């Protein structure tokens with residue numbers, strides 16, 4: 001699996017949770033009054049913003065209500081199934097659950113449905129569960145049960161309980177499980193159980209428990225030394241995504257031999273595979289991927305002959321891949337990639353695997369392949385992750401006629417025509433970061449997903465068949481114009497399905513063509529870092545679904561055509577480093593997230609329409625000839641004035657026929673802390689305004705200092721005037737502030753020292769006066785941050801302040817200690833260097849932290 005697999009896994013789970021739809025069965029029998037009352041009370045207690053329960057009313061037979069199923073004979077409620085279905089957004093924004101059920105629900109109330117055997121509230125947004133007899137319900141019902149205090153009844157009927165993926169739900173205690181002695185299936189994944197330290201003991205009390213799914217529950221303790229756990233009926237155990245930091249637990253090997261599936265992936269497990277695993281004779285699935293397990297894959301693994309899934313990828317296993325694996329004739333999925341295996345792989349490792357469908361033996365450095373060139377494998381694979389050393393593909397690859405997904409990584413090989421013919425039958429192709437040598441001129445690509453970035457491909461752009469949805473060909477040596485791909489005459493009669501096109505970082509030249517009409521399905525277009533010239537053709541305005549357009553680092557010129565207004569979905573617009581002229585477009589959709597016009601010849605003033613883009617978090621119009629004032633309305637940009645985490649991301653999702661989710665990070669090159677860096681994974685955490693190197697004049701509007709979310713503000717190299725107000729101290733998230741080379745005056749406000757994250761400050765070459773606030777972190781910056789303000793004094797500047805005795809204020813008269821220019825410039829250069837290093841480290845840490853944050 002590729003490096004995105006942890007996310008892929010999490011989102012595959014979410015996908016599964018989202019795609020599920022409530023099925024309801026109705027019978028023509030009359031619901032009991034008591035059940036009706038219990039359900040109505042349940043409804044009263046919770047919040048139902050979108051009227052999911054609108055059919056629940058006294059007028060109707062409760063057996064016909066949405067989500068309710070009754071027993072045919074006694075007409076009692078047996079099933080309550082109300083999962084929420086949500087759709088997958090284009091960008092990995094926070095899932096929209098505003099229509100799902102929420103609030104607090106009373107489980108003790110539902111337990112009064114004496115015949116309830118199936119309860120499914122999955123993927124809603126419940127915040128808490130009420131278990132006891134607390135009388136804070138603002139409802140009454142006057143049946144016999146109401147006369148005694150409501151208590152949690154022992155349910156002898158509930159067999160299936162699914163509360164999974166209520167992500168905001170915190171359950172402090174699982175004690176209530178005690179009362180559910182018949183429970184067979186417990187699904188509680190994605191619910192926060194970090195307070196429940198006794199979870200294992202509690203679930204083992206359920207004598208009939210057969211399926212336990214507790215993945216991503218923030219569990220911490222796996223009780224690794226506990227010898228015995230009383231799961232007598234357990235068949236399926238899923239504890240993935242909890243950070244246990246321990247070895248595989250002893251109790252696991254002492255489970256009844258009926259266990260068929262064990263899934264403890266992404267759990268930071270340590271240690272080796274213990275031989276006791278052989279106790280689990282009937283194991284069909286062993287999923288331990290993405291842990292820190294080490295040591296060899298033991299020979300005895302070949303004795304687990306019921307195994308169908310063996311997923312050990314992304315661990316630290318070492319040694320050779322044992323031949324005994326070849327004995328696992330039931331195996332359908334074998335995943336060993338991203339470990340530290342060494343040695344040779346040959347046909348003997350797969351001798352009896354006639355059912356194998358999915359194989360991952362990707363590693364870096366690649367394993368040595370020693371396959372007989374005439375070997376015909378006993379399997380027909382559907383998915384293959386491969387890496388190998390050597391100039392030729394293994395011959396047996398061409399015997400595989402059913403491959404749906406092929407991924408090759410870290411390998412070097414020549415791609416002959418035979419190879420391109422072969423892969424045209426493979427719908428998902430991931431061949432990035434290899435050194436594939438090939439010429440794509442006149443090649444027709446036919447895969448749905450084509451990822452070929454960072455190889456050594458040359459020639460002109462390939463042609464695409466109507467099947468193609470995703471094309472990544474970035475960072476190769478492709479040349480010529482973009483018309484072979486876009487203007488292929490053979491495609492005149494069919495409709496394109498292309499949504500994602502990235503051909504950046506090549507040597508493409510010529511114009512943007514007028515062939516865009518054929519490609520209306522496009523969502524993401526990246527033509528950046530080529531040698532393209534000419535104007536943006538009006539036909540690009542036909543791309544009504546376009547969300548991101550990257551045209552940076554080319555030689556494009558002219559005005560941005562008004563037809564682009566028809567790209568109503570545009571969120572990221574990046575034309576950095578071209579030769580565009582005219583005004584800043586004022587039609588950019590209100591939902592836009594990033595606008596990058598840096599280093600062009602845009603002129604005129606900043607249009608007030610920018611303030612309506614409430615989701616904008618990157619506004620980079622630096623290095624143009626923009627004039628006029630900074631608009632006061634910038635404070636209307638809520639994404640910048642909100643301190644809380646943004647609820648949207650810059651990761652584009654592509655859902656491949658409900659089977660695989662692809663993640664594409666948007667990326668932008670931004671300048672912050674004096675450094676230009678490509679922001680990709682961490683882009684969504686950057687809030688930036690860069691208006692530097694323009695002709696802006698006037699003062700900074702006070703409202704701008706209410707952009708509390710801003711991390712980087714650069715207004716340098718303009719003609720701005722006025723004093724800095726104390727309000728600047730409110731911009732608590734600022735990490736980088738550059739006001740250099742303007743005409744700001746007055747004292748540096750002491751409030752500036754309240755900005756505790758500030759790692760880069762440049763106030764140089766203005767007309768600031770007085771003393772740099774002493775005793776604050778502001779003196780921790782190098783002199784470079786303050787030079788060129790002739791009336792500014794005090795450390796770190798070498799000018800000392802002369803405090804006149806009759807002067808009460810900080811107003812001081814600077815004395816130029818030594819006017820030596822050469823010393824001044826040596827300051828300048830040392831300051832510059834250390835600033836760069838610090839800036840780089842800062843960004844690097846931010847990247848690491850964000851990774852952690854996101855994995856958590």
Ligand SMILES: *[C@@H]1O[C@H](CO)[C@@H](O)[C@H](O)[C@H]1NC(C)=O
Nearest residue numbers: 138139140141142143146147
């Ligand atoms: C139910 O009981 C409550 C309180 O005991 C009472 O106020 C209410 O009138 C009763 N409702 C009915 C319909 O009997």
Ligand SMILES: *[C@@H]1O[C@H](CO)[C@@H](O)[C@H](O)[C@H]1NC(C)=O
Nearest residue numbers: 151152153154155178179181
């Ligand atoms: C439910 O069962 C528990 C333990 O089995 C017992 O202590 C409790 O009294 C029972 N409660 C009811 C209401 O029957």
Ligand SMILES: *[C@@H]1O[C@H](CO)[C@@H](O)[C@H](O)[C@H]1NC(C)=O
Nearest residue numbers: 227228250251253254276279
């Ligand atoms: C299994 O549990 C029993 C106690 O019930 C214990 O004596 C035995 O050592 C355990 N076996 C393993 C392999 O942990």
Ligand SMILES: *[C@@H]1O[C@H](CO)[C@@H](O)[C@H](O)[C@H]1NC(C)=O
Nearest residue numbers: 204205206207229230231232
């Ligand atoms: C294990 O379960 C059995 C049967 O339900 C029960 O008799 C026994 O007391 C349980 N043991 C523990 C340690 O919970």
Ligand SMILES: *[C@@H]1O[C@H](CO)[C@@H](O)[C@H](O)[C@H]1NC(C)=O
Nearest residue numbers: 299302322323324325326327
């Ligand atoms: C495969 O299984 C057979 C019979 O069970 C055994 O004799 C042989 O040694 C096994 N092969 C390997 C490589 O473990």
Ligand SMILES: *[C@@H]1O[C@H](CO)[C@@H](O)[C@H](O)[C@H]1NC(C)=O
Nearest residue numbers: 421424425427446447465467
């Ligand atoms: C192109 O892809 C389609 C669908 O995946 C497949 O049916 C067809 O055979 C492929 N064409 C070629 C020439 O491989």
Ligand SMILES: *[C@@H]1O[C@H](CO)[C@@H](O)[C@H](O)[C@H]1NC(C)=O
Nearest residue numbers: 434435454455456475476505
């Ligand atoms: C481009 O590919 C080369 C190797 O072919 C790699 O070293 C480099 O990092 C890639 N650049 C980008 C921006 O992906």
Ligand SMILES: *[C@@H]1O[C@H](CO)[C@@H](O)[C@H](O)[C@H]1NC(C)=O
Nearest residue numbers: 438439440441442458459460
């Ligand atoms: C690629 O192949 C075409 C013929 O298909 C040839 O004209 C062209 O010169 C080749 N390009 C390179 C860079 O080798």
Ligand SMILES: *[C@@H]1O[C@H](CO)[C@@H](O)[C@H](O)[C@H]1NC(C)=O
Nearest residue numbers: 496497519520521522544545
């Ligand atoms: C644009 O997106 C919508 C929603 O995803 C889709 O229904 C529509 O077909 C797309 N338009 C084109 C031209 O592909």
Ligand SMILES: *[C@@H]1O[C@H](CO)[C@@H](O)[C@H](O)[C@H]1NC(C)=O
Nearest residue numbers: 507508509510530531532533
């Ligand atoms: C870009 O195109 C110009 C002609 O338009 C050409 O002179 C130049 O060499 C090209 N540069 C690259 C890097 O291909």
Ligand SMILES: *[C@@H]1O[C@H](CO)[C@@H](O)[C@H](O)[C@H]1NC(C)=O
Nearest residue numbers: 555556557578579580581601
């Ligand atoms: C950019 O456009 C200006 C005129 O608007 C022209 O003088 C200049 O040569 C162009 N620069 C490039 C790199 O094309």
Ligand SMILES: *[C@@H]1O[C@H](CO)[C@@H](O)[C@H](O)[C@H]1NC(C)=O
Nearest residue numbers: 608609610611612633635636
């Ligand atoms: C900014 O917000 C204020 C108050 O919400 C509103 O009156 C004003 O019209 C907005 N300005 C712009 C340009 O959107």
